[in-house]
Amino acid sequence: MHLRSKPWASDWLAEHSDIVIDQDRATAQIGQWQSLFDQEQPIHLEIGSGKGQFILGMALAHPEINYIGMEIQETAIAIAARKSFDQVGTLPNLRYIYGNGNGVETYFEKGEVSKVYLNFSDPWPKKRHESRRLTYKSFLKSYEAVLPEHGEVEFKTDNRHLFEYSMVSFMDYGMRWTPEDYTLDLHADEDKVQGNVETEYEQKFMAKGQPIYKIKAHF
């Protein structure tokens, strides 16, 4: 996703540091994330939360979970956080990190995150950019470092090649799943689409009739 930079983004983020945590503060927060939420309850983390429709939808649908959207693009995180703030104010169970997925183990202790979401991650189709894909082994290592034993990564994409690549990357890492854990056409699967919160990309690709691939893979 390539967004035109917004002149207001930087100031808005500085003024809303209670909602959007920057990398330095995220690093200092390690082991103490529950203190930023109203309720002590499981934390689910989306890596690459983009313009934030998914994480906001999830936070509204699941008050029993604390959500964190992490995004490396300043414009995207500012759009996401401002939109949610303007729509519903400061939600008790939603925060953002303006930071990098590779740094996730510097922000969280082992087991501090109960689940990781990856939605419509950049496919980085060129072979030489493999290490930037959010399902590359170095990222998997980071996710494993913050999840509990046998923790779960839930991954949605419209991109067949990224999905194929990711299955073998998961396998290479020893991750597991069963046929109940995936669908290769989410919106044609009545059971698995239950409770699905759509992202901006998902709606765009659905409108084109493209299938959405989804898997829950476990360490």
Add this chain to the structure above:
Amino acid sequence: MHLRSKPWASDWLAEHSDIVIDQDRATAQIGQWQSLFDQEQPIHLEIGSGKGQFILGMALAHPEINYIGMEIQETAIAIAARKSFDQVGTLPNLRYIYGNGNGVETYFEKGEVSKVYLNFSDPWPKKRHESRRLTYKSFLKSYEAVLPEHGEVEFKTDNRHLFEYSMVSFMDYGMRWTPEDYTLDLHADEDKVQGNVETEYEQKFMAKGQPIYKIKAHF
């Protein structure tokens, strides 16, 4: 594999119809394959047996199994069968079918084949040739039709893209495996390389230092 055609191939095959079964005879043989072997014992089928080094090596290593190598290229099947005949005569547990992988369910009854092998199948990299890949769903349907319930397909390749494609094709078909069932670097895995019989391609790619991917996937 593209082989220069051999003028002797056609005659040789006609003269050795006890070893190499053509499509018409294979169709007539349905349900009665055990009668072509000395011993009644499980039949393992290699689809695309090429020049036959694998199936010959397996037949010599495992006298307790009946092997069939199936190959659609006349030159390849003639080279394979003649080489094995010249080296060891008519083996009691090895036969060939000069035929097409898509026709496998016209040659065998359900459960008549105990295991299917695919080795270094043509990757058919172009999207429009997807349906020619031996792990495409129509082929999986054929293999399922001749294997027992939860039957096994064992697949080796050096081609990363074909392997990635095949994992998702297997998943789409509801096939299963565990981390014990695969390796992404066969020759670096001391346990899983035990008893491995190398194909001609495998030796070529090993010499280049390329990893060999292998999986046993179950219906």
